Every structure is written in C-alpha cells, then in structure tokens.
Amino acid sequence: GSSEGSSGIHVVLGNEACDLDSMVSSLSFAYFLSKTSGSSGKTVVPVLNIPRAEFPLRSDNVFLLKESGVPPEALVFRDEVDLAGLHRAKRLTLTLVDHNMLPSADIDLEEAVVEVIDHHHLERTPSTSCSVTVETVGSCATLVTEHIHHKAPEVLDRQVAQLLYGAIVLDCVNMAPEAGKVTPKDSQLACLLESRFPDLPPRGALFQSLQSAKFDISGLSTEQILLKDMKAVSGGDLRLAVSAVYMTLDVRTV
Template identity: 30%
Template sequence: MSLRIFLEQLKTSHLPRVLGSPSKLKIVYGNESADMDSVASAITYAYFNYVYDPTQLVIPIINIPRCDLPLRRDILFALDKISITEDLLYFNEDLNKFIQVHEAGIETVLVDHNDLPKLDGIRTVVGVIDHHADLGLYKDASPRVIRPTGSCSSLVFNYWIGLIKGWVRMKDAIPLSMAALVIDTTNLKHRVEEPDLEACAIYDKALPDFDRHQYCKDLKKRKNDIKGFTVHDLLRKDYKQFQFANSNGDEIDVGISSMVKSLQWLYEEYGSQAIFEDECAKYREEHQLTMLVVMTSRTDDAGFRRELAILPEPKFQADAQKLIAGLREQLQLQDVAADFSASSTKDSNSTYKSYDQLNVAASRKQVVPYLKAAFETL
C-alpha cells in the first residue's frame, strides 16, 4: 500500500471506526518546531508501523496548527513529491478533537523529542525515538531509541527496517525520509552520525536514480524562501518553547525561534532594528515568556555563521545577563558593537541584546541543554 493510500484510509476507515470506541487511540507526535525532521519522522513512523502490522494503526500528528503548515515551504515541496496533500494530515486542532471525543484514552509515541508537553488528556508515552539529549524519562517505553544522529528520521527508518526485514515495502516513504536527512546534514556534509550513513546507504539502493544533491538544493531553496512573511511568521515558523527551573525551583518559560537570515538582513527587511525588536516583544508577550531567544544561521562569503539574540522581560534583564555570562565561553559569544541598521531608533530601555556566536557547531539542539544548566544556577 502506498503512503498516500495509507493516509486516505486512516481518514475514511480507521479513525471513524476507532474514535469513541473502547479501544485506545495511538498517535505518533513530533516536536513543536514541526520542521522537516519532525514531520517526516511522525509520518514515516506511522506508515512503517502499518507496513509491519496493519492491525495496529498509529495516527501521525504534526505538532502545529494547520494554518502554520504553509510557512514550511520545504515540507510542502517534499510532500508534493510523493503526492501527499495537506487534507490528509493531522494537526494540533485535530488532536484536541480526538482528546475531547475519545474517552478510552490516547497512547503516544514521541519522535524528535523525548519529553511530552503538558496536554490535558494525554499522559501515556509508549514509545520514544529521538536524537536530542536524553532526559531519562519513559524508561519502560518500547521502542526507546535515543542517540545522537544528524536526523531523527534515520533512527525511525533504521528501527523499522530492523523489524520489516527489507526496504521494498518501505520504499514509498523513503523520499520523505531522504528529505529530512539531506536537510539536517546538508546532504551528509555536517553533523553526520553512523545511523545516518546506514539509512542513506539503503535510500541510495532503493532509489538509485535519485539525485540527492539536487534534492538538497531544492529543499534548501524553499526552506530559505521567506518572501511575504511577517516577523511574526518568522518567529513561529521554527519555534520551540521550554520551561526551565532556577535554583529555587521557580519555573521560567523560554521560547527559541530559529531563522535562516542574518540579523542585519532582518533589520533591513523589516525597516529597522527597533521594529524587529518591537515585533519580538509582542511575540514574547503573546506567549507569556520570561525570555525570547532568536537564533540565526546563514552561509556567506565568510562561511557558515550563527548569531544569538535575547529579549528578556525587563524584570529578568539582570538574570538574563548572568545567563549570557554562563553561556559566553561555551557558545563563544561576542557582543555586537553597534546596530546594523542606520535607520534603527533603538529604545535606550530595551532589553534586547545580540551576539555573534562563533561556536557554529552549536545549533538549538545543543544550546537548549546549555540554557537549562545555566538557568539552574540562578
């Protein structure tokens, strides 16, 4: 059965039969950034699970509102390649409906994260496949695969091929697994681990005429295409929210947005640094954050570069600077001496600070554990 037909049958047959029944509903749930890796991992896990055992179906949930999918142009491109349309997918509003109508309970498999967010109605985690730092939770989950890889989708694929014993019946979803791998590793040039190489060897065998290099270029082009987006769109396009605790046990909400343009580009595109800051402040307030972090990455004539900007609440400004002091050596942070934009009218009371991050190997995945540890010292 093709991936598309599988998703169609979930909509028309399985869900109507299970919702409201005495049987538990099982979902696979990616992380809230809903990037290519998270989306591909959720969809392919559900499909490979069906290939292995058609009697035990799992519903893939994309962890964003449906209206946010158009912000992810690389994902739309990859899905279109395998004839998957938005109407066949499930999003957070669908999950909320399932929680309301399905009293028998919902079991969850986590992919591309290993800590279930607080969701009323979902408490049972039965499986985890992830490549982030192991938080030590759900020790009885099966599968429980948590190890470093460039792409979580590689772990998903390798887990299921070990059970299915061959790639032939998995082939229809391999282009989606491939998309996550080439995006996350820049076609095996960066952050590559052994599971990525194992998976890619099978992808190449299954799709011998597939041009990975061109596919990576096409995906990167669409991921970096933010034409027509507002600052608010960019902040929510690749966003994760965390709750950290200080030394007193007080909880602090921190949001981290990743962007594919430099701060200078953003200031110039949206009018000034002050305008960009103002939009970030609105977003911080909208999400009731103690601090918003913006991480940028891009490649220019000087090579691959990263920046980090923070916008804490005014009452948290002093603690935020202590945090930065704790991160400065690990991330090799250098203060940005002056505003990039000549048209900036920066408020002297602004809490916004930006830094060049010379440790370019540290993406959000590495920065989050550093932040968590730094918060625990406050």
C-alpha cells in the same frame, strides 16, 4: 460512526518545532505502524505538533511533501485532534518521534506513551511500559529508516524513502563531515535508501532545493515572516519574542 466509539487511536507525535525531521519521522513511522500493526484494531494517525495555520511557515516541509506527492489535506495537525479527550476516554496510545519527553502542557498524556524514537539527549526515565530508541545521530529519520528496514523492509516504498532521504540529507547538511552533524549511521542509512531507490533525486541537488525552500519567504505575509523563526522567552512578567528574518532590508537614509 458508533462503531469507532471505543476504538483506540495510536498517534505518532513529533516535537513542537515540527521541523522537517519531526514531520517526516512522524509520517513515516505512522505509515510503518499502519502497515504492520495488523489486527490491533487501532487507527494509526501521524499528528504534526503545530496548528495547521502555521504549516505554510515550514516552507521546506511544504516543498518536500509537494515533491513527494503528499497532499497537505492528508495531514492531521495538533489543533485538529483532541489528544487530552482521547486520553480521558482511554482511547489514546502515543509514540513520540524526534523528542523523548512531552512538554509540561502535555504531561497528562505521559501514561499513554508506549514508544520513543529520538536523537536528542535522553531525559526520559526508563520504564517497562515504554520502548525507547535514543541514539545521537544527525537525524531522527535515520533511526526511523533503520527501524523500518529491520522490521519490515517491504513497507519502504519510493514515496516514504524520498521523505526519509530528504530529512536525513537536510539534517546532516548534505552529509558533509565538516558541518559536524553526520554520523556513520546517517551515512549508512542514506546509502541504503540510495541503493534501494536509485532514482531518488541526487543528494546535492535535493539538499540545495530543501535549503532554499527553508529560507524562502515569498508568498508569506509580514506577520508570517516574523512568526517563521520566532523564539519566545519568558521570565516573571516579561515575555520577549525574537524573530530572525532572512531578507535584505531596504534602508533609506532620510
């Protein structure tokens, strides 16, 4: 309608891998902003940074959303929103979660970034216009949980808690110290979620089901299987794509 012609959109954008941590951080932080931003008049939208058609390839994401009762129709994907157009119309505000620099293709959106929450190495140049929380913990969802808990603990409901808990447990490899991912802060926030929501699925069982879902390729086409874990490398005129496929090959000797 015309009333929203000039209204602002605050997008919470995860990274281009759109792994479980990135998706959960985006959804949870956007939920927190929408509940706490009050009368700013901006519509808060979590945007998953892949085309919708690629979403079935993120089978652990699909699984956790289903378990947590979030319908896929409620999600907004990168190919469904014109961020550059919104920015040109001076309507875009951006929060980055699970990455702290926009890729070169999105560099024009840089001036819209007002906040960053991430657990990767900080590449961003500090500025007064952007608030940055970067700590090398196992999961970005840990930092989002901490932020919500400090700023507005009442916003943390069972559904959001399960999303955050799933991301932390998967990223930190079931909180096993020998995997080298978990930090004291990840453990602290996972315990906080467990104590606030004692009926969350048991940690080990949740990790196993997410891990199984992540490598589950049933229901995917061959093309989707090849795309699922593909890394593309380019140099000069050469473009090389390498796919990891998690399945036993049926080898027939002729």
